[in-house]
Amino acid sequence: MTRHALLLATLALVMLGLFAASLLIGPAGLGVGESLAALFRGEGRAETLVMREIRLPRAGLAVFVGAALGLSGAALQGYLRNPLAEPGLIGVTGAAGLGAVVAIQTGLSAALALALPGMALIAAVLAVLLLLGLAGPRGGAFTLILAGIAISAFTSALTALVLNLSPNPFAATEMMFWLMGSLADRSMTHLALAAPFVVLGAAMLIPLGRGLDALTLGEDAAEALGIGLSRLRLMLVLGVAASVGAATAVTGAVGFVGLVVPHLLRPLTGAQPSRLLVASGLGGAAMVLMADIAVRLIAPERDLKLGVLTALVGAPFFLHLIWRTRREGV
Amino acid sequence: MGEGEGRPPRPGRRCGWRAAAGLVAALASAQPAAPAGAPGRVVSINLCTDQLAMMLAAPGQLVSVSSMARDPRMSAMVAEAAEHHVNHGGAEAVFRLDPDLVLAGRHTTRATVRLLRRLGVPVEEFAPARDFDDVRANIARVGAALGREGAAEALVAEFDARLAALRAEAGRAPEAALYYANSFTAGAESLAGHILAAAGLSNIAPQGGVLPLERLIMRAPELVVRGARYPGGSRAEEVLAHPALRALLAGRPAAPLADADWVCGTPHLLRAVGRLRDARETLE
Incomplete structure (x- = not known):
């Protein structure tokens, strides 16, 4: 337990450090003292706007989005007992993006701000239900990935269709954002829309730890231990949909975070899914913060997409996982 | 689709009473469709050449403009465009309009332009204006292509006069x-x-x-x-x-x-x- 507490404390510290770094890095080139004075004491009108209205929501969103993806990945992997489960790969992110695009293009989100995360959430719920229906509750690696590919392809085709039919001249280039994700120029409005849903989702997912631990023994054993499997499943679906849906609605699809982070942390938490949940949430936040800092350092004027970096790290990792899975004959 | 779509009748061909009425109207105004030697059927497939052509063409000379010319968010001449047949820039549809000259943008419709030229349709391409000299040059080129040099010169002169009036006093540059x-x-x-x-x-x-x-x-x-x-x-x-x-x-x-x-x-x-x-x- 102390070792686990130490791990969580370390991850939280790393996350806080990256959060601070994220606040201090940006194209405006403010000094550290200047930045902090503007952030905390509101010194300098333009500096205060930059710190409070541009950088703070950006760093805050990175934390919430990363936490949502890391936590959801860990929960899905625990429930499906499958190391390949990840919100992006199994189509939840794509569906949430579709919901968000529909909300924006129909003007619903302009009329009612909550329609943006709301539609994304509904689409994400449908995708998770469809996935669980197709792959079955045990979710064998093969059927899970196939179902996920089908859902991803379908939702990205529908997203492209909606954008193609849009009267907006910028709609065609929006695909890039929805496929790759970006935190550039997001505002407090977006943070306020996404954060409550991410917190709600986390509140549903974190208590599932005990049930996920019991599930590692098999479904019968879990039921014998008094775990209500249908309730567990419902909470998982809603928790993943709420957190990933809201995160995707404002930042687009950031891939591979939910896959890589639980895997990196699993050796440090032992084989217990319950311990992995919070750790993955913190780790996911750190990874997205890191990626977003890298985006600004590598090409500050190019609006490099966040998903480009996470995929550059994540895809080789994914291939390695498949290789190992095949060797072990899972 | 708005009105004015479909193929506009070619003057002199029997295309029902509307063409006949148009012919009567043209005869009544006693204005030639185009100056001698100039193209009589001009089609524009670019938003900017649409507008220059609408300003310069002789009555009846401009057969069709692009559909963008009717979009108030992009076109400054929506009312004028409503009087014209509109095309969507497809080579096939443009060819069916039987043009003597097509006005196109240099960067946006390369494939269409290539195809039209292979079909033997003369095409004039225009680069988008990057400064006011380009504006003057494009006006003059459209004027020359339409055989309306006089109208083009007058338009350039008016442009320069209005610009000079706007520029008049120099002061602080915020x-x-x-x-x-x-x-x-x-x-x-x-x-x-x-x-x-x-x-x-x-x-x-x-x-x-x-x-x-x-x-x-x-x-x-x-x-x-x-x-x-x-x-x-x-x-x-x-x-x-x-x-x-x-x-x-x-x-x-x-x-x-x-x-x-x-x-x-x-x-x-x-x-x-x-x-x-x-x-x-x-x-x-």
Whole structure:
């Protein structure tokens, strides 16, 4: 337990450090003292706007989005007992993006701000239900990935269709954002829309730890231990949909975070899914913060997409996982 | 599809009473469809050549303009375009219009232009205007292509006179920024940059490209000319209504939007210059 507490404390510290770094890095080139004075004491009108209205929501969103993806990945992997489960790969992110695009293009989100995360959430719920229906509750690696590919392809085709039919001249280039994700120029409005849903989702997912631990023994054993499997499943679906849906609605699809982070942390938490949940949430936040800092350092004027970096790290990792899975004959 | 779609009748062919009525009207006004030796059936498939052609063509000479010419968000001549048949720029549909000359943009419709030339249709391509000299040159070229050199010369002279009147007095040049979707800005060597300069404003981002919102806020120019927003919404345009930008602009006189008058190098851009000058005067 102390070792686990130490791990969580370390991850939280790393996350806080990256959060601070994220606040201090940006194209405006403010000094550290200047930045902090503007952030905390509101010194300098333009500096205060930059710190409070541009950088703070950006760093805050990175934390919430990363936490949502890391936590959801860990929960899905625990429930499906499958190391390949990840919100992006199994189509939840794509569906949430579709919901968000529909909300924006129909003007619903302009009329009612909550329609943006709301539609994304509904689409994400449908995708998770469809996935669980197709792959079955045990979710064998093969059927899970196939179902996920089908859902991803379908939702990205529908997203492209909606954008193609849009009267907006910028709609065609929006695909890039929805496929790759970006935190550039997001505002407090977006943070306020996404954060409550991410917190709600986390509140549903974190208590599932005990049930996920019991599930590692098999479904019968879990039921014998008094775990209500249908309730567990419902909470998982809603928790993943709420957190990933809201995160995707404002930042687009950031891939591979939910896959890589639980895997990196699993050796440090032992084989217990319950311990992995919070750790993955913190780790996911750190990874997205890191990626977003890298985006600004590598090409500050190019609006490099966040998903480009996470995929550059994540895809080789994914291939390695498949290789190992095949060797072990899972 | 609006009215005026479908194939416009070719004068002199029997195409029912509407063509006959058109012919009667043409005879009644006793105006030739086109000067001798000039193309009688001109089709434009580019928003900017649409507008120049509508200003310069002889009555009946311009057979069809692009559908964009009817979009009030991009075209400064929507009312005039409503009087014309519109095409959607497809080579097949344009060929069916039986044109003697097609006016096209240089960068946007390469495949269509290649195909039309293979089919033996003469095509004149026009590069988008990047400064006022290009505007004058494009007016003159469209005039020459249509055999309407006199009308073109008159239009250039009117353009220069109005521009000179707008430029009249030089004074303080307040800082201004052009800000479009995806944080793009237009540099000094773009048409929008020249419009800004003609109105006596100084562009804070003369190199153009991406202007990160943070830099715009730090620089705090006196005037921010934002791109007009389009229906359907997009993530790209959200930056134009970012709370930080709204806070920066709060309490200032509203700047004009970069609308249809900014899109093409035609004399209509002088209306944009005029509005900018008015906005500049409220800053003094």
